[in-house]
Amino acid sequence: MAGNIKLQICETADEVSVEAAKVFADIIRSIPDAVIGLATGSTPEQTYEELAKIHKSEGLSFSGVTTFNLDEYWGLNGDHDQSYRHFMNTQLFDKIDIRPWNTNVLNGAASSPSLECEAFETRILASGGIDIWLLGIGGNGHIAFNEPGSPVDSRTRLVSLSEDTIEANSDGRFFSDPAEVPRCALSAGIGTIREARKLVLLATGLKKADAIAAAVEGPFSPDCPSSLLQDHPDCTFILDQDAASKL
């Protein structure tokens, strides 16, 4: 399927972050109470740094903004230094004027995963839906923690991580040993993500080139979860030269 995915190819990874931050800052300027979806991983770290810079230097206010994060490791509570709640607090929320109660990160230590996931979906609906969702991509094409095989209409749920993903997240950047990586996570579904009005996926580096080629030019198939964005009406991939090298 030749999809609708728009491509913005930048010279460097730094430029990807600057461009992505611009897109989010523009949305927040035009919709001060925007509902924003966020991602974790190494790729968006610099985008968050840029947004914090824009907040500081230009006074961009997040006081009306509500956020929803894609996913969280199952079994980690928000105080754990590898939890995605901790990541978001330290990388972004603590540096801007967002109201902590407007930040939604799934609770990896909830007593009932299904109730936690249901409540997350209900809060997205109650907020009026997501204006823009920032995404990364795994080397196997996953988005959030939707591993290959995830259905196009999947909703927020408890999922198992693939060996590839466990390996990728224990390469020293996050967990130092694969044995420490939780085997499961709570993840927004592909259906949940596809309902956002706008999607922006970031990818940098040669390690992502195959996944990007499959997402953009491969078949529309759960075998590559990110290919299931091909028919979204407003989806842009912001890539560096390396990530775009197999297109």
Ligand code: GLP
């Ligand atoms: C994890 C996250 C994804 C992220 C992916 C890639 O699996 N759940 O949301 O896109 O890692 O991360 P990185 O940017 O570190 O390559």
